[in-house]
Amino acid sequence: MPIPIRVTVWNEYRHEQRDEEIGKIYPQGIHGAIAEGLNAQEGITARTATLDEPEHGLTEAVLAETDVLTWWGHMAHREVDDAIVERVHERVLEGMGLIALHSAHYSKIFRKVTGTSCSLKWREADEKERLWVVSPGHPIAEGIGEYIELEAEEMYGEHFDIPAPETLVFVSWFQGGEVFRSGCCYQRGEGKIFYFRPGHETYATYYNEEIRRVLTNAVRWAVPVARPAPRVFGNYDPIEDLSWYDKRNKPTEGFGTR
Amino acid sequence: MPIPIRVTVWNEYRHEQRDEEIGKIYPQGIHGAIAEGLNAQEGITARTATLDEPEHGLTEAVLAETDVLTWWGHMAHREVDDAIVERVHERVLEGMGLIALHSAHYSKIFRKVTGTSCSLKWREADEKERLWVVSPGHPIAEGIGEYIELEAEEMYGEHFDIPAPETLVFVSWFQGGEVFRSGCCYQRGEGKIFYFRPGHETYATYYNEEIRRVLTNAVRWAVPVARPAPRVFGNYDPIEDLSWYDKRNKPTEGFGTR
């Protein structure tokens, strides 16, 4: 495990600057609040990056030094450069952890790794949300009781158009009558991915101690795994003796390296 | 279940026309051999479509009448129009089954639904492949014994860079020393997806009775499920009474329909 774990906290950072009320909740931006929570943890060091920085703050150099990337976006998903999305995707396949937060369900990168529309139902009604732990032995649930209760949050409801999570850690209850798979683990390539639902910009959710605990746990869970000779693909010599192999059989041409 | 099940058998159809040896194996094309096998089954009617037809033969009208789409491609993945890939993807999310065959592991549509590189190891050495059933109660394994043995096939080896299959039905053994997850089930949106490994163009694999049985089973498994009011997403009124809801809270603008 890398020590310290190097986290890059990415944020769209638009709501906080455009909406005075939201700016009061997150004076350092949502990224600032998340990074603050992570930097308070032993063995984690978090920096931030935002949409309006050059290359969205996600240069090759930054990603090369990132073990886990957290992502918050909402109103400007379309402004994220496809080339940067490709770059992040490549790094996830190589092992970088990815934590998609709240409305990042609809980000280009999350839709790319899921292969689905990631659509859902939503409602802004200051509703109570209760996140029940359904995978109690999972490290992301460490330190969390039977459930996390949030007095007011945006509602997200099923059907949430995602692949079935490889591990489902939380299921949310909402006051208006809906449920939601709100803590979802995936693996893509060598990278681990966690989607975590709460965190609408109009609430102080990212200061909540239990939410911060989940984010810390998720970062630790998502660290890359070091292995010799990872990602060996393409034409491959037999390991066993294939002396019976007729050398006249030649690979067909035309499809290049995989 | 739709009766009959309407299958569209898609094929790149290049190798058969360019390489005389391959053309002899599949005089009606790989698509012809697959469609022939499916049309011999009760309750299934298969038509074909190929890359060089207008819109690759996959017009809106054709897809609207397709319950299950099978896909074979290899040397010309890049020539498949992105707009057609989007169209197929949309239909999968709406419920159309998708069966990705052999080198279609590297097709645009399969990479889109998996979210991974779908890279693998490969070798053309006339090797023996043995596909072991590891999910014996799964309908795709119906009628299949302990394993399917193919005297000569291309080798595909792990690591196969896919998401962990939701159900793994077959694991292949290869003479040269490799293994491969060769029968993989996924669900994306309302659509069911099956990847099936065998079927290199230089072998008569698609005439093999056991391979045909698997394809038939997969088609039956992948049929869409009819439901009232599918794919309801977006802003959603509360089902329960939320009279405490402060009407002053308005949805934030700027992120469009989900």
Place this chain on the structure above:
Amino acid sequence: MPIPIRVTVWNEYRHEQRDEEIGKIYPQGIHGAIAEGLNAQEGITARTATLDEPEHGLTEAVLAETDVLTWWGHMAHREVDDAIVERVHERVLEGMGLIALHSAHYSKIFRKVTGTSCSLKWREADEKERLWVVSPGHPIAEGIGEYIELEAEEMYGEHFDIPAPETLVFVSWFQGGEVFRSGCCYQRGEGKIFYFRPGHETYATYYNEEIRRVLTNAVRWAVPVARPAPRVFGNYDPIEDLSWYDKRNKPTEGFGTR
């Protein structure tokens, strides 16, 4: 697929006989109501069996003619003979479908196939339950809308101590603030298993058309798959030439047939 599908509807059949109110809801017993619903479906024939019959109505002969077994039990789980549980378990591994209903979460057979305590939270408060579809392409959800609403049911809440379902089809919302994984698919041996939550004895749940639709779908999904040479285990000759094999190596004695 067996036609017709032969279902045995098993019921403890105690509450209906002991409690006048419950007897009025289910004058033919819960088993009678379930069997009636199934027998109204094309291609399904259901019979019943109850706890107080000899061998609980589950003789070798009955099980041999059963494709899918549904199980309802509650107050008398402990009275179910361990030998009969073993017999049912053996048949599940051989391919018989098993549908565990409501309080059968705590039956010997369900705990045996899950390997967990199957404990949960519960409350009898005439609460509203809403079962949301979270796996919309699954055949068990066919014909079901966004959710099933039951005006009054017993509450079951998380954490439900089961293995993570191989497919999670429904998640329930309860008025009192809880959620529950209420439609859960498993495979054990060649057999398919579905747990379905609703059906407390004090409610007329098994007359509900949507609940009946789910049970019908589940029966069709759970039918055994016919395969040549199933369940081949034990000492096994090599398929490939192992002429290098030193015949002096003999299996160690002492551990019998696996």
Place this chain on the structure above:
Amino acid sequence: MPIPIRVTVWNEYRHEQRDEEIGKIYPQGIHGAIAEGLNAQEGITARTATLDEPEHGLTEAVLAETDVLTWWGHMAHREVDDAIVERVHERVLEGMGLIALHSAHYSKIFRKVTGTSCSLKWREADEKERLWVVSPGHPIAEGIGEYIELEAEEMYGEHFDIPAPETLVFVSWFQGGEVFRSGCCYQRGEGKIFYFRPGHETYATYYNEEIRRVLTNAVRWAVPVARPAPRVFGNYDPIEDLSWYDKRNKPTEGFGTR
């Protein structure tokens, strides 16, 4: 995470004492070799327990101080006391990790947590085994290359009658033509379980550095997760206001505490 991780290495310890050749390979017993490997790791402290000790060495006190239990058994599965199996099972549900090794596939405890027969094919022919990594981002694969090669091992072949692993980490290739799911992760209750195939008593497998690395990784992965208020089950008061609740509705009697 507990520091140090307290491991109890359990061994049947019969082959080593009865068979001179095996005794030479493992003069301290298989448990001795495994414990030696674990004790060489930072942050892990391993002790041993064997079948012929009182209570098989698995007293309440020992289990209470065990974070992860490894299990090796073969010829004497039936001699393991059912009461001890229950005790171990209870501890797994409470969070203790369990690592089932090689022929422990057929142990009472592994069959209890899987709910299946755990039968398989086997052959003792000094065959080559190659364990391919199929889940490259999983912590149990850390430090392991494309595959682990063992020059000679017992063959285990599919179909292996287990539930589909929640995560499949390794798939084995055998010289005689078989494959095997040889590294399988499960969760039961709060406990994490790993099955790892290699380790026949006639081979020095537990001295192999790569095998030791996998065992170390598995121990670290399987540590219990600490949570406030774990395992809350049974009758549960509503969290939300259910003032509409008619107090005349009383729980039905007769089924005790869940």
